Structures are given as C-alpha cells and as structure tokens.
Amino acid sequence: MPELNGEEQQKTRWLDQLKAHGYRMTRPRQAVVEAILGDPTHWRPEQVFERARRTYPNLGLVTVYRTLELLQKLGLIRRVHMERGCRSYTLASQEHSHQLICRDCGRVEEFSECDLLETVERLAKRTGYSIEAHWLELLGRCPACLVAG
Amino acid sequence: MPELNGEEQQKTRWLDQLKAHGYRMTRPRQAVVEAILGDPTHWRPEQVFERARRTYPNLGLVTVYRTLELLQKLGLIRRVHMERGCRSYTLASQEHSHQLICRDCGRVEEFSECDLLETVERLAKRTGYSIEAHWLELLGRCPACLVAG
DNA sequence: ACTCTTACTGATAAATATTTTCAATAAAGG
DNA sequence: CCTTTATTGAAAATATTTATCAGTAAGAGT
Numbered sequence: 377m378p379e380l381n382g383e384e385q386q387k388t389r390w391l392d393q394l395k396a397h398g399y400r401m402t403r404p405r406q407a408v409v410e411a412i413l414g415d416p417t418h419w420r421p422e423q424v425f426e427r428a429r430r431t432y433p434n435l436g437l438v439t440v441y442r443t444l445e446l447l448q449k450l451g452l453i454r455r456v457h458m459e460r461g462c463r464s465y466t467l468a469s470q471e472h473s474h475q476l477i478c479r480d481c482g483r484v485e486e487f488s489e490c491d492l493l494e495t496v497e498r499l500a501k502r503t504g505y506s507i508e509a510h511w512l513e514l515l516g517r518c519p520a521c522l523v524a525g
Numbered sequence: 526m527p528e529l530n531g532e533e534q535q536k537t538r539w540l541d542q543l544k545a546h547g548y549r550m551t552r553p554r555q556a557v558v559e560a561i562l563g564d565p566t567h568w569r570p571e572q573v574f575e576r577a578r579r580t581y582p583n584l585g586l587v588t589v590y591r592t593l594e595l596l597q598k599l600g601l602i603r604r605v606h607m608e609r610g611c612r613s614y615t616l617a618s619q620e621h622s623h624q625l626i627c628r629d630c631g632r633v634e635e636f637s638e639c640d641l642l643e644t645v646e647r648l649a650k651r652t653g654y655s656i657e658a659h660w661l662e663l664l665g666r667c668p669a670c671l672v673a674g
Numbered sequence: 675a676c677t678c679t680t681a682c683t684g685a686t687a688a689a690t691a692t693t694t695t696c697a698a699t700a701a702a703g704g
Numbered sequence: 705c706c707t708t709t710a711t712t713g714a715a716a717a718t719a720t721t722t723a724t725c726a727g728t729a730a731g732a733g734t
Contacts, residue, residue, distance in 0.1 A: 398681095401731095403729090421721090422719090435684085438721090438723095457606040461611070461720085462610070462611030476652060485648075491644050492641075503634045505667050506666045507663050510663045511661070512661050512662075513659065513660040516657045517655045518652075519654065548711090550702095586692095678734100679732085679733100681728105681729095684727090685726100688721100689720100689723085691719075691721085692719070698713090
C-alpha cells in the first residue's frame, strides 16, 4: 500500500515541521492534520472540524481555525478564494505555486508555471506600481467530472 | 470640469444599463451607484452603505448587498479577494480584466493583458482538466504610496 | 518517572458578516 | 391616476470569525 505509506510519511514530515518551528505536537493538531492530508480538494474550517472530530471528538472549532492558520504560515497549506467564501484551504506541496480547481468536485491540481513576468514588468512600467505579489487561480472541470457530464 | 462630467455620464450609462436589463432605477440604487462611481479603490458593503447613506439616509444595508451583487452581475463592478474578506468590489470598465491593487491605499488599476494562454494550454494537456476561467490579481504599491514611504 | 514552565486547548461569549422573511412602498407602464 | 409587481428596509435568523480565560498537557530539565 504505497498510498497509505506515503500519507503516513507526509504526516510525520508535517508534524516534524511543527516541532522544527517550535510548535508542540498536540493531539488536536494531529487530528486536524489527519483530516486534511491526502484530500485532493479544498476545505472550509467547519468541514475540517467535522472530520477531525471523528478522530478526536473533544476537538474545538477554534483550534481548527488556529491550526489551519498555523499550517498556512508554515506553507503546508494555502488559502483558496472561492465564490462562496475565501477561507478555504488546500494542500500546498511547493512554495510559490498556484491552483487549478475543479468547479464540480473541488479537486485541486497544483502547478508552479505561470508566464506572468513579462506582463508584470510591462504593467509596472506603465502604472508606476511596484508589483510585489500575484495571485492566480484557474477554474475548470477535472477529467472525472468531464466524463460524468 | 471634464472629470465631473465624465462621472455624471458614467452614472447615466450605469442606470441605463439597469433599465436595459429590466431593472428599475430606484433612489436607493442611485445612492449606491453615486457612492462608488469615481472611487479608484475597492470597497466592502459596509463602507458603501455608510457613504451612500449620506446621500440617502433611509438606505438599508441589505439593499447595498443586493445592489452590489446586481452591479456585479451586470459586469459593472467586480469582486476582489483580499486577505481580510473577499467581498470587496471594484469598478470594472471592461469585460475580462484583472486588477493591480495597492496594498497601502487600496487603489486599483485595471488591466486586460495576461499571457496565460500558453500556460493554460499546457496545463490542460497535462492534467486533463478543461480550464474555463482564470482569476488573476496583482498586489503591490502604487506610485503615491511608494513616495510616501 | 517526576516536576515545572508555558504553549495550547475548549467553552463561552462576543463581534462580524451575510441571508431570509415579509409587509409596505414606489417604479413604470397603461 | 391606476395597477402591477419589482424593490425596499426592518427585524430576525444564520453563518462566520475573533477574543477571553481558566484549565490542560507537551516537552525540557532533572
């Protein structure tokens, strides 16, 4: 079962990340991590809460908010802006990557290429702005949902 | 005063748009339109509410929500996702344009160029997704704020 | 193992933000 | 001036997020 193994490994890596940054490795945090690792879609705090509670019923919603924010600060997950609310998160394996999101099932593909350099330079020149960051999201349908009609 | 004139003209155009799409041209809607036209930044419903009330004190907050949504549907304004909340709107003079936003003062420059075609095609091929839309936002500092330090 | 420090937690409350409901109102066409 | 009906504002209901705080439990030191 290479899948499961990979997930276990990833979990260990994440929790090590926490420790490496001086954070404690607590049961609640583990529960949250377990709830989201391996999920290829994006999730709102409330959903994560519900799922993580199955592992650790004593979990509080506030902790979910705090943990998600923490994981985001560590670059392990990333916020995704959706029509309905912009506090959805998704896994982020690499720094500086973007998301391609399926509108039907919510599945997210991560990618890092984006040819914006030229545009950015031209715009900076034209407007006089200093452009410090960009935020890109692609929306569409994943293969599975395309087949499903 | 070409500025003011332009704004008046634009207001008329907007209200005509409403009528053209079968919507009524009401006092509350006029107040909302007046509150946002000519503002080069982005605004949250609450802010629009506050400002529009100066013109039309009887205005209700709900109407602001509804009107902003309506104007967005007509393509006259566009949502902008910010760290703090994603229900900010900004003027959108053209279809299919993007925003360059100043992090300090909130000023927004609209632009339509973006060289994503190649990236999008490559990604579509690689992932099997059908990519239907993209969502791009640039963040930086406007000339004025750069000078101000 | 045991102790100590203090980061972390959950419950509660509070603050925000958004949507729904509904009777009253006022556009706009006739 | 009527009539129709989209639109409105108030209030209530939901939903979402943040702040507070006393109790708890990681994890370092022993």
